[in-house]
Structures are given as C-alpha cells and as structure tokens.
Amino acid sequence: MEAPMHGTVHLSDWQKSYFAIASGTCTPGQKADEYRAKILRIQYAWANSEISQVCAANLFKKYAEKYSAIIDSDNIETGLNNYAENILTLAKCQQNDSDKWQSALTTENVFGLKCVQERIQAGKNVQSSQMAPADALVLADKGVSASAAPGLPRPSAFSSTGESERCASSSKCTGRGPNFFEHPLSSKSLQSSVPPVTKTSDILPVSSASLSEQIHMGFQAAPLFGNKEMTSGASLKIPGNCSDGQNLSLPNQSSVQAWSGKRKAFYGLTDKGSTSTSSLAPCQASSTMEANSFSGNRNGSEESGAPGFRTAKEQLWVDQQKKPQSLQQRAPVSTYGGVKKSLGAGRSRGPFSKFVPPVPKQDGNENGGVQCKPHARGPTDPLLPVDERLKSIEPKMVELIMHEIMDHGPPVNWDDIAGVEFAKATIKEIVVWPMLRPDIFTGLRGPPKGILLFGPPGTGKTLIGKCIACQSGATFFSISASSLTSKWVGEGEKMVRALFAVARCQQPAVIFIDEIDSLLSQRGDGEHESSRRIKTEFLVQLDGATTSSEDRILVVGATNRPQEIDEAARRRLVKRLYIPLPEASARKQIVTRLMSKEHNCLSEEEIELIVKQSDGFSGADMTQLCREASLGPIRSLQSMDITTILPEQVRPIAFVDFESAFGTVRPSVSSKDLELYETWNQTFGCGR
Numbered sequence: 001m002e003a004p005m006h007g008t009v010h011l012s013d014w015q016k017s018y019f020a021i022a023s024g025t026c027t028p029g030q031k032a033d034e035y036r037a038k039i040l041r042i043q044y045a046w047a048n049s050e051i052s053q054v055c056a057a058n059l060f061k062k063y064a065e066k067y068s069a070i071i072d073s074d075n076i077e078t079g080l081n082n083y084a085e086n087i088l089t090l091a092k093c094q095q096n097d098s099d100k101w102q103s104a105l106t107t108e109n110v111f112g113l114k115c116v117q118e119r120i121q122a123g124k125n126v127q128s129s130q131m132a133p134a135d136a137l138v139l140a141d142k143g144v145s146a147s148a149a150p151g152l153p154r155p156s157a158f159s160s161t162g163e164s165e166r167c168a169s170s171s172k173c174t175g176r177g178p179n180f181f182e183h184p185l186s187s188k189s190l191q192s193s194v195p196p197v198t199k200t201s202d203i204l205p206v207s208s209a210s211l212s213e214q215i216h217m218g219f220q221a222a223p224l225f226g227n228k229e230m231t232s233g234a235s236l237k238i239p240g241n242c243s244d245g246q247n248l249s250l251p252n253q254s255s256v257q258a259w260s261g262k263r264k265a266f267y268g269l270t271d272k273g274s275t276s277t278s279s280l281a282p283c284q285a286s287s288t289m290e291a292n293s294f295s296g297n298r299n300g301s302e303e304s305g306a307p308g309f310r311t312a313k314e315q316l317w318v319d320q321q322k323k324p325q326s327l328q329q330r331a332p333v334s335t336y337g338g339v340k341k342s343l344g345a346g347r348s349r350g351p352f353s354k355f356v357p358p359v360p361k362q363d364g365n366e367n368g369g370v371q372c373k374p375h376a377r378g379p380t381d382p383l384l385p386v387d388e389r390l391k392s393i394e395p396k397m398v399e400l401i402m403h404e405i406m407d408h409g410p411p412v413n414w415d416d417i418a419g420v421e422f423a424k425a426t427i428k429e430i431v432v433w434p435m436l437r438p439d440i441f442t443g444l445r446g447p448p449k450g451i452l453l454f455g456p457p458g459t460g461k462t463l464i465g466k467c468i469a470c471q472s473g474a475t476f477f478s479i480s481a482s483s484l485t486s487k488w489v490g491e492g493e494k495m496v497r498a499l500f501a502v503a504r505c506q507q508p509a510v511i512f513i514d515e516i517d518s519l520l521s522q523r524g525d526g527e528h529e530s531s532r533r534i535k536t537e538f539l540v541q542l543d544g545a546t547t548s549s550e551d552r553i554l555v556v557g558a559t560n561r562p563q564e565i566d567e568a569a570r571r572r573l574v575k576r577l578y579i580p581l582p583e584a585s586a587r588k589q590i591v592t593r594l595m596s597k598e599h600n601c602l603s604e605e606e607i608e609l610i611v612k613q614s615d616g617f618s619g620a621d622m623t624q625l626c627r628e629a630s631l632g633p634i635r636s637l638q639s640m641d642i643t644t645i646l647p648e649q650v651r652p653i654a655f656v657d658f659e660s661a662f663g664t665v666r667p668s669v670s671s672k673d674l675e676l677y678e679t680w681n682q683t684f685g686c687g688r
C-alpha cells in the first residue's frame with residue numbers, strides 16, 4: 001500500500017526528528033520539543049481515526065515517558081529540571097515575606113518562544129497536509145501492530161520493544177486502564193480512550209473538531225505535576241489560568257498513575273484553549289509549591305531535599321526549634337534590687353531582706369522577749385516585685401537605710417537594763433505585746449505609735465532602744481538625728497522619707513531616733529534651711545505613721561534634752577517616759593552584773609558601800625566606775641613588767657580599787673539638771 005504524498009512528507013519529518021533525537025546531537029530542550037511534537041502528532045492521528053486506540057495509547061505512553069524523563073531530570077546535560085531550579089534560585093533572592101512571587105513567563109511570551117512557534121507552525125502544516133491515516137500510523141511509530149494498523153508493514157523498531165505484542169491484545173491494553181480511555185461524552189471508543197491532550201486549537205486539525213469539542217466541554221487533564229513532583233519540577237507559573245487549571249484531573253487518576261508512571265499527566269488545559277510547552281507548570285503546581293515552601297519545607301525541607309524559600313521569620317522559628325529547650329527558656333527577669341550588690345560583707349540577703357542580727361540569740365526567749373524575725377522572703381525580697389511605696393525612693397537611699405540604719409548590733413535583753421522597771425514594763429506593754437498579739441491590742445487598746453524616752457545622759461535610753469529592737473520582733477531602724485543633719489547634707493529630708501517608706505514595707509517596724517532633740521528642736525528664725533526641711537518632713541512622716549491605723553510602725557525617740565523638742569513633735573510622741581538616774585538597787589545590779597564577769601573579791605557589804613557612795617551616778621557612770629576599779633589590780637603591779645606578766649599574777653578586784661575609782665569618777669549629771677528633768681517629767685511625762 002502506497003502512502004500518499006502528504007503521508008510521505010510526514011514520514012520524512014518523523015524519521016528526521018527521530019534520527020535527530022537518536023543521534024545525540026540535540027539538546028535536552030530540542031529533544032523535549034521533538035517528543036512533544038510526536039505526542040501532538042499521535043493525538044492528531046488518533047483524533048482523526050488514523051490510528052487505533054491501542055496504538056495511540058501505546059505510542060502516547062512511550063513518548064510521554066521519554067518526554068517526562070527529560071523534563072523531570074535535573075541532570076544538567078540531559079534534563080531540563082535544573083532550569084527550573086535556576087529560576088527559583090533567582091526568584092528567591094527577590095522574594096520577601098509579603099510578596100507573592102510570580103514568574104515572568106506569561107501566556108503571551110510563552111507563545112512567543114521559538115520552539116512554540118515552530119510547533120504551532122508544524123500543527124498548521126499537519127492541518128494543511130491532511131495526513132493520511134495510514135501514514136499517521138507509520139509515522140506515529142514504527143512499532144505499531146498490524147492489528148492496530150492493518151495493511152501496514154510491521155515496523156521492526158516498534159516490535160523490537162515488544163510493545164506490539166502488548167498492544168496486539170486489546171484486553172491487555174484496556175486492562176491497563178480501561179477507564180482511562182473511557183470518556184463519558186465520547187460516542188466512539190477511540191475518542192473516549194484518548195489520553196489527556198493539550199487543547200490547542202491552533203494545532204488540532206479541523207477534522208478533530210469533535211475531539212476538540214469534547215475536550216472543551218469537559219475533558220479534564222490531570223495537573224501537570226502532582227504533589228512532590230510538582231514542587232521539584234514545576235517552577236513556572238502561568239498567571240491567570242489557575243482557577244481552571246486547578247481542577248484539571250483525569251477521570252481515573254489511578255489508571256493514569258499506572259500508565260504514566262512518574263507523571264500523572266503532563267498537560268495543562270485552559271478554557272481558552274491555549275497550551276504551550278511552558279504550561280508544564282499549572283496553577284496547582286504553583287500553589288503546591290507555595291504551600292510546600294511555607295509548610296512542607298518548614299517541616300522537612302531537608303527531607304525532601306528541595307530547598308524552599310524561607311523567610312527570616314520562618315528561619316528564626318526553625319532555628320529556635322532546633323535549640324535545646326534549656327536555652328529557649330528565658331532567664332528570670334531580674335527585678336529591682338536583684339542585681340544590686342550588698343554593701344554588707346558576706347551577706348546573702350538582699351537590700352530588702354529582713355534584719356538579721358549578726359550574733360545569734362542565745363537566751364532571748366528565756367528573758368521573756370521574742371526573737372527577731374527569722375530571715376524570710378518578705379515583701380521586699382529582691383526576687384519579688386518592688387513595693388509600690390518604694391518606687392519613688394532613690395535606690396541608694398533604700399540601700400543606705402537597709403545597711404546603715406537598720407540595727408545590726410549585738411542583742412540586748414531586758415535584764416541587761418538595770419532599774420527603770422516602770423519604763424521597761426510600759427515599753428513591754430505598748431511595744432512587745434501588741435507586736436505579739438495585734439489581734440488583742442486593737443481599738444482603744446491599740447498601742448501608741450510614738451514614744452519618747454527622755455532623761456539624763458547615760459541612763460540607758462539607747463540601751464532600751466536596742467532592747468526593743470531585739471525583743472519586739474519588729475524590724476528595727478536606728479538612726480541618729482545628728483547623722484540626718486550632718487551625714488547626708490542636703491538629702492536629709494529624702495532620707496527621712498525613704499526611712500519611713502522602707503519601714504512601711506517592713507512592718508511591724510520600730511524606728512528609733514536617738515538624739516531626737518537635734519532633729520525636732522524648736523523651730524526658730526535662725527534655723528538652717530536644710531534642718532528646717534528635715535524637721536518638716538519628719539513631722540509629716542511622723543504624723544502619718546502615728547495616725548495611720550493600718551501601719552504598724554512605732555517611732556521611739558530618745559533625748560536628754562526634752563525641753564528642746566518642738567511641741568508638734570512632742571504631741572505625736574504620746575508616750576513620754578522618763579528614764580531617770582538609776583536607783584540604789586539598779587546601781588547594785590549594774591555593779592554585781594559587771595563584777596560577776598571579772599575576777600574579784602568584793603563582799604556583799606563592800607558592794608553595798610559602793611552603791612551607797614555612787615548615789616547620783618548614771619548607769620554610764622556606774623559602768624565607768626567599775627571599769628576604773630578593774631584597772632586597780634593592774635596598776636598595783638608597778639614593779640613587774642606588763643609584757644611578761646601572767647593573768648594568774650593579776651590579783652582580784654577589791655574594794656580598795658573602787659575607793660580609788662571613786663576618786664576619779666564623778667557623777668555626770670548635776671542636781672540642777674536633775675531638777676529640769678523632774679520638772680519636765682511632771683509637766684509632759686507619762687511616768688510616775
């Protein structure tokens with residue numbers, strides 16, 4: 001059977017292209033174009049019933065796989081996939097988080113490509129040549145079976161692949177994918193079995209109008225790339241065709257997978273009927289690519305081996321996930337004071353911790369007092385938020401108060417204070433008990449907020465203050481008024497304000513102000529401005545502390561010049577206790593207590609004589625008398641070398657030593673001064 005002229009031309013073209021492909025001289029792009037052209041020709045031949053269904057299917061499969069092998073291969077010499085990678089790489093550099101990347105390729109410029117134009121022209125040539133069915137069969141493939149193309153010689157090339165045998169059995173072919181060729185709109189089996197084709201009005205011949213119509217009406221092709229394959233192979237995106245392209249699918253995807261192997265399909269179909277080789281990247285591919293780049297790659301870009309675009313934000317997220325959990329945990333936020341150095345050496349407590357006596361208590365409970373508060377995490381612990389009341393206070397002031405004003409001296413017991421029984425009882429009543437049982441001392445029983453200890457010098461006022469510090473269980477602040485006016489020049493009023501602020505945070509608290517007369521002396525015209533400001537501030541704070549029912553702050557003032565205290569301050573220090581000179585019993589107590597610690601030979605009578613001779617002595621005077629007497633035994637060793645003498649060689653303290661001491665120690669308080677105290681006590685004092 002002789003092929004028509006136009007068929008010869010076609011055969012010639014086919015052979016030429018086949019030789020070009022087989023010779024290995026063409027580029028991967030040229031090979032892909034040729035394979036695609038062959039596929040188009042197969043479609044054309046099948047559409048015009050020039051080849052059988054089985055033959056078309058086999059040829060289609062063969063060249064589709066060859067075509068896909070080139071398109072999918074990322075081998076730089078034999079594949080085209082590397083081009084896509086290059087484009088992606090370039091695109092990534094210009095991509096940011098908010099931009100939606102779009103390829104520069106459009107339908108228009110794709111149609112402008114030379115290879116596309118050539119294919120379009122080739123299609124037109126086919127249309128004009130009116131290729132004969134028989135020719136088409138021969139051109140389609142040399143291995144088309146006789147049954148598929150009866151009357152034609154059996155091409156050796158095709159039969160050598162063994163496909164003719166497979167195609168000879170229609171049941172086998174249909175068994176591969178019977179539904180694949182079954183189109184619901186098809187009236188002919190051949191038409192229904194056509195593989196997914198590119199709807200190209202420019203390429204398809206007029207005679208294939210029925211097929212074209214079917215395609216246009218509902219023939220759906222699978223997306224060009226599926227899932228992962230799309231990501232790797234589909235880098236091109238044709239904008240504007242997404243809505244249609246995303247729905248492209250074959251009627252039976254499973255058949256397609258079995259049939260095409262690596263690819264599910266390789267055509268994009270648009271409602272406009274425009275298809276090009278560049279349509280290999282349908283919208284679904286691009287959308288999948290986007291999804292993978294943001295989600296898939298986030299989870300496993302390393303797994304897929306396909307580097308996806310990752311924004312800096314995403315990269316940070318990934319990096320953080322890779323970090324050890326311990327490093328991800330935030331370091332605790334240091335609050336105020338947490339990083340400050342403690343001024344006290346070796347103090348583990350922070351500047352806001354409670355006062356802890358440096359010397360441990362030994363018999364505090366035995367004397368009926370209460371221990372100082374144990375160190376506990378209080379409201380001003382550096383690890384806790386700073387009290388609101390301290391936010392307006394300068395930190396250095398707070399630190400000074402905590403380290404210099406809070407009392408750190410040795411503990412003092414009530415028994416250490418000789419005499420002044422009434423004062424001690426009163427202080428216990430208004431200081432210690434309310435601190436221990438605030439629930440009982442409420443209302444009218446509420447303790448006074450201000451105490452003034454007044455009396456001659458050296459009678460134990462400061463000693464009482466120290467005892468309160470230890471026995472009340474309250475936080476004790478001890479400050480000298482003179483230091484307020486001299487030590488912190490210009491900042492005295494700030495210091496006063498800070499002092500009361502810290503005390504409010506450390507409730508219950510006792511603020512002991514020694515020499516309070518220098519702070520609250522009568523205000524006069526010749527008064528210095530700074531001291532006047534301090535006094536005013538103190539009165540304000542004192543007023544607040546003494547009138548507040550919530551605050552448990554006790555202000556204890558001590559003075560040996562009570563008559564100089566401002567009347568406003570005097571009023572606020574409601575409990576004014578006279579600390580007189582020690583009586584005989586108190587003086588005996590002081591001597592006995594002090595001598596008990598030394599090596600002495602004093603008899604009871606001798607002690608009584610000492611007490612009798614020391615009338616008018618203050619507690620400080622009595623202490624000084626005992627000190628002086630204790631030096632008598634040393635002075636008696638005049639003939640011996642003081643550097644070599646042994647302690648045992650020092651004789652005990654005797655009465656003669658006290659007699660000698662009385663010669664040098666005189667009472668420090670005059671009778672005249674005593675009258676002033678007595679008078680003031682009778683006028684303003686609260687004692688008997």
Ligand SMILES: Nc1ncnc2c1ncn2[C@@H]1O[C@H](COP(=O)(O)OP(=O)(O)OP(=O)(O)O)[C@@H](O)[C@H]1O
Binds near residue numbers: 419456457460558620
């Ligand atoms: N009642 C007392 N019992 C025991 N010792 C006392 C007593 N009074 C005073 N002393 C001794 O005198 C020293 C000085 O006492 P303190 O400083 O308390 O006197 P003061 O009343 O505060 O004097 P000033 O008014 O001058 O401040 C004390 O360290 C203590 O040794």
Ligand SMILES: [Mg+2]
Binds near residue numbers: 462463514515558
């Ligand atoms: Mg004192």
